[in-house]
Amino acid sequence: MSEEEKVAIVACAGMDKPLGSVARACAFKVVEDLKPEDSVLVCIPPLVAGVKPHSEWIKKYPIITIDGCPERCATKIVAKNGGKIRGRVFIPQSVQKYGLKPKASEEIGPEGEELAEKIAEDTALLVDKILRK
Amino acid sequence: MAIVTDKVGIVSCSGEDLPEGTISRIATRIVMEKLRPDDTVTICLPLFLAGSEDERAFAKVFPTIAVDGCDKKCAEVGTNKYSGKPVATVVVSEIMKKYPHLKVKSRDKLSAEEKELALKVAEEIATKVDEVLGRKK
Numbered sequence: 001m002s003e004e005e006k007v008a009i010v011a012c013a014g015m016d017k018p019l020g021s022v023a024r025a026c027a028f029k030v031v032e033d034l035k036p037e038d039s040v041l042v043c044i045p046p047l048v049a050g051v052k053p054h055s056e057w058i059k060k061y062p063i064i065t066i067d068g069c070p071e072r073c074a075t076k077i078v079a080k081n082g083g084k085i086r087g088r089v090f091i092p093q094s095v096q097k098y099g100l101k102p103k104a105s106e107e108i109g110p111e112g113e114e115l116a117e118k119i120a121e122d123t124a125l126l127v128d129k130i131l132r133k
Numbered sequence: 134m135a136i137v138t139d140k141v142g143i144v145s146c147s148g149e150d151l152p153e154g155t156i157s158r159i160a161t162r163i164v165m166e167k168l169r170p171d172d173t174v175t176i177c178l179p180l181f182l183a184g185s186e187d188e189r190a191f192a193k194v195f196p197t198i199a200v201d202g203c204d205k206k207c208a209e210v211g212t213n214k215y216s217g218k219p220v221a222t223v224v225v226s227e228i229m230k231k232y233p234h235l236k237v238k239s240r241d242k243l244s245a246e247e248k249e250l251a252l253k254v255a256e257e258i259a260t261k262v263d264e265v266l267g268r269k270k
Contacts, residue, residue, distance in 0.1 A: 013147040015158060016177040024149060028241045043150040045207030048182045054150070073183035080184075106162040 007035075007127045008057045008083070010042045011066040012074040018102040019068035019091045022116050025108060026089075027066055029120035035127045044077055058083035062130050064123060067091065087126040094119045141169075141262050142192055144176045144219065145200040146208045152237040152247070153202030153225040159243060160225070160254035161200050168259040172266060182211050192216035196265050198223065200258060221261045228254050 011027035014020030031041040040057050047054040058078060064087040065074040078085055095101065095115065102112025145161035148154015165173050176197065181188040192212055199209035199219040209222045228250075229235065235250040243251065 011149065012179050013149055014177045014179050015145060015147060015161065015175050016180070020147075020177070020179075024147070025241065027149060032241075041149055043148055043154070043207075044179050044182060045146055045148065045211060046150065046205055049205065049207045049210045051205050051207065071180055071183065071185065073177075073179035076183040077179065106159060106166070 005038070005131055006061050007039050007086070007130050008042045008061040008063045009039050009066065009123070010044065010047070010058070010063055010074045010078050010083070012068045012072075013044065014068050014071075014073065015105060017069055018105050018108060018112065019095070021068075021105050021108050022102050022112055022119070023066045023068040023074075023089075023091050025113065025116035026091075026119045026123060029116060030123050030127065034120055034124040038127050038131060038133075044074065047081060048077060055081070062086040064089065064126055064130070066119075066123065086130045087123075089119060089123055089126070091119065094122070139172075139266070140195050141173050141220075141265050142176045142195045142197040143173050143200060143258065144178055144181065144192065144197050144208045144212050146202045147178050148202040148207075149240060151202050152240050153229070155202075155240050155243065156225045156237060156247065156251050156254055157200045157202045157208075159248070159251040160258060163252060163255035164258045164262065168255055169262050172262055176212075178208060178211065181215065189216050196220040198258060198261050198265065200225070200254075202226065220265050223254065223258050223261060225250075225254055228257055 011023040013024040066089040100115040103109030199222040
């Protein structure tokens, strides 16, 4: 896999709501477990602060955003910073799809972990689709 | 604009890049939920950075403490850029120097050692909250 062929994952990671924590857990599962060679994790605070490599990755790679609530901060921030969004994951929709509910922001619990796992698998499929695998 | 001082906004690095970011996040939740629940509110950093007027207005009126995982200080930089200078900044990587026996490795699930460090950081944040509010606890 060449350096040029990766997907950048940008997750909201919001602290306000448990679904932000699910977005975060999901992003880790994709970049660390499911697609470590094919993806990079863009951290929002350094992206906005202009810190490399995060600010470069969103210009270099196609992007999947993972949003935890209808504010859709990850999507808004990527759009504002000139990234090309090729896939979007909206956690509240996945909650309905899978019928799993995380416990709390600081500890998402077993259901939250299962939910993050399932959404991570969906996200990994999106990575493959973008990279035409 | 007048600064109101009966609550303190905590702006935490939601960091996914380093384990210290995870410590920031958990320490902030400990402060909000256990140590100073009546004195603090969290400002969601992604929401704040995405342009939420409510979050930014809050940070203009109330004093804020930035909790950063590392010396990039993204929470401090972001708060400064969009609302005003935080009254204090707590940097996890600096606090870690005081506890060299506590190692951090995970960006996801915290070990017992990492939880202990998160509590130490939370206690430092709580002390800053007391200073900002002019209280002795």
